[in-house]
Amino acid sequence: MNVLVYNGPGVSKTSLTHTLNTLRTLLLPNYAVQTITPKSLASDPWHTNCALFVLPGGRDLPYVSDLKSSNDKISKFVHEGGAFLGLCAGAYYACGAVEWEVGTEQEVSGARPLHFFNGIGRGCVYPGFQYESETGARTVSLLIQDPSSGFEERVEGLYYNGGGEFVDAQNVPDTVVLAKYTEGDGEGKVAGVQCRVGRGNAVLWAIHPEYPLTLEPAISAIRSIRPDLDASVEHLEERRWKLMKDSLALLGLHIPSAFDIRTIQPLPQFLVSTSDLAPTIAAMMDNLIKELVDSEPIILKDNTDTFHFYKGPYSSDLFDRIRDSQDSDIFTSDSRIRSIIVLKNGAIPPPEATRAFDLSQYFSSLAAAQSQKMGEVLLYGEVVTSTQTMLDKNSKLLSYLPIPLVSVATHQLAGRGRGSNTWLSPPGCLQFSLLLRLSLSSFPASRLVFIQYLFGLAVVEACRSSPVLGAFGDRIRLKWPNDIYAITAHSGAKKIGGILVNTSFMGGHVDIVVGPFINLKYSASSDANHHYAHIPEGCGLNVFSPSPMTSLVQLIPAGLDNTNLSMERTLAVIMATFDKMWSKFSTEASFDPFMDLYLERWLHSDQLVTLTTVDPPAAVRIVGITPDHGLLRTMPEAKGYRSFRGDEYIDLQPDGNSFDLMAGLIKAKK
Template identity: 35%
Template structure:
């Protein structure tokens, strides 16, 4: 069974009304037996006679013909900056949990309505904070707090031990809600740890000096610690890896970020990385960079050749951009990759969920502002998105089957359908964080690509027809993405951050390219065509489409 999940909007009022208009089309899905989960959402229950509602309330309306009730759903804005921790109590079983709240959410009429059930209350004032209801044929549930956000020491003041207990309780609350919506959940022993495991710092066998250079830049010689604003990093020598990993798999020992440094080109054993073959990744990277024609230099290394892997991390992005001293001290480029993230981040403060089969990583770059003017840094996200699309189309990944992989401005990658009536589905997303440091800029590119996710999640694997002998791997996909980006990045730097060398390719990979032709360069640097005008603007992060094409949120 599938569940439609919608999180309370963090968008402008004009965009919000359009988003809700799209969501109203999902009502038939619920009425025909589907399930709906609203996050940062409240509910009001009335009779079916009360059927006039102001569209400015941004409400969805679910009807239960059996009871005569109408359930009005309202989403409440609120970002992570305004969050505070609140204690909630589940009505059934009395389980308690500490969750994040970003403002009051209203529930009205739930407690007296037929086919309605209160899931949880705030312990302090006993206000309803979550409820589930039966509609005519489907089920709906609403949570007014951020029950989807993992409890970590990064977003609460709890100790590491208390965080572990709070996170276990939160996960049980999530599971209980999903069961109420009719889902059958995997057993707990099928999932990994709910806390971070040690990360392994390695380098390409052809560049054994890289790890030592990184340690020297950080001024640490393992065993040693590096304290920063958000985290303290404990560095270990390779000989400690087996025992440390065994201890951490058994229980969370402390709140430190453990990093094991493998110097002189040595590699972790496969027992340390059962879900990702680092040796195979480097072999695939060498092959991909050779095919991409990436230049080899003795003074610097390429994207992906300095590699930090963690089976479970809080967020590859947060570990870098929330620790400014650590970030600014690291040499560039550095790839941080994880099999599981427990607090991944998306665009606009959204959470990035990382189910099994999702390739998620962050790439740290540092470049002089004399090489790329500040106004052109916005092009980095377009460039990396293009590199991901080209990697998907590479013979080492999907080959010609990747023709359906397209760019959706500014930072998403979609699979298009066989015809214009088939809705495009998101398969990857990109988040770029920049911080200025004197005459340089630190760039952290976060990316998540659904590679091997099982249905119903859209993934690269879903494009491979049954019976076709093509096997995808996380290692090879990551390696080819790095090689494609390194080749483009070299050209990008040579042209002082100009996007001109990539514009034709970008337009050819654009989501709407089948419907809109752009073939005439404009005086301002954009492209004019039969349906309008497209212009990538570096100032203000805008994408100007004169015919209003950017308003088309879905095909």
């Protein structure tokens, strides 16, 4: 599910930055926190996968003009069970009316459309506000009231700049007072409310609880207005986090149970292998030492990241030292240090070092599945930014890594879906990327498009095997070109994953990064430099993902033993299944041996769809995939109809069309 933060005219960039960082820290990995523009808010079906809509601080008047076409959507979303968080100007906008600086040159007054708080938002509570300035900024003290217990607690040092009060809130229907100002001009006035709105609800704060008290501009306000609080800023900051966490809980969001703001950061990764492939890791380290400075760590500066390789052996002291040295702010820079602990001679770290992924179980499952090579070199990190970006954006690293190599993560903190969409990985999702290499002298580039089909088929066959789902796996199917679906008993076909392929051409070979993905928001993109499908980034096959997502574990009937299903075994069987297919495919450079099974496993044989890329739209029937370039082959349904080229068939490529095959529609991309 998404948490969407409005980013349009009027939004304070400082408020936006702090809002995103605070929400991502609190909600990861349960929710994807991303921005939404006025255009997308008005035209996209954002409400279908949104848990919370956030309107940050800034200026209220631009919201009035730029949200005109979105107000009805926002209101309907909340009334039908959604959640809304308004901060300062965002809270003003959610009132029934605004009375701001009345009688001054800065006056803003009038009705507002949302009426989540069906009363007046009046400000400023404290004088001195100036636009684009911290002149009127200050710290405030609030008396926080717990709605369930009635317990009251005074919280100091919170950042204020131009906020108001919720007039007579205690007498406004469907409104619960959360906090009051305690000092000066604001004493006794309401600073925070929770409002029941139809089946949903809103939490509105007149102050800025999203601003960290340890950073600018809040720290300067503390030192200017309340220097006596300077020594206790760390404690006050912990209380601010609790205030935000409690606000999100009131809105019905599920906060990760292991929440700790100090641990939401990338962790060191482990490079390990079976004993048989241990020489490949030793050779990699020899090359690194030979070509770089032999130090601790060995440092490799690449296109996107800087890699620190530690030569092991594993110790908890080494792990803690690396973790504590890593930059905790993963959202402010595209350039980061990635730390990798390299274990030689087939050694693996103890279970306590990889609590979320049992490496021993993975390698034993791989051996049982009889993989010859695929998956026997593994790079694992419990918390990483993106398995895909590391392999896809760092060409120097690829020249050293053993191939094939599988990169696995339990939690991915940042990634990109199609287009510019940003997401955070959901819980219970198997996330990995596989690095392969082919020589272009023996494998034609035009056949690379089939890799996504081959890998998708391997995932489906692995899920159907006895070590994973067995008899219950017959409901796992393929949706062209790159999705994995499950046929559920009550809801029909539901997406549980998908296939991604990125390629990099270097000299006489091509490096291929392939893996499953789930994109939380789907938007089309195309790349004029590629003649085959190019899909930017993603993650995951849903194995244990909770409802409302669909996952493998949900296909096992209630009451039956599901303890055989595991992340480790699922990945091992996928690797072994793909290993057998890859050996034949890469040797013959042909998808022909797999075509019949692929068509047996997909959802589209003889499917009738509407093709809107021709005028007038035509009914066509899907008959297969072209054997040369992997295009979707359709045949006109009407007698005597031919394509606009005069061909008997109409062949379609994914980089030129948008496919909603589950809805029976093929349309031109916009």
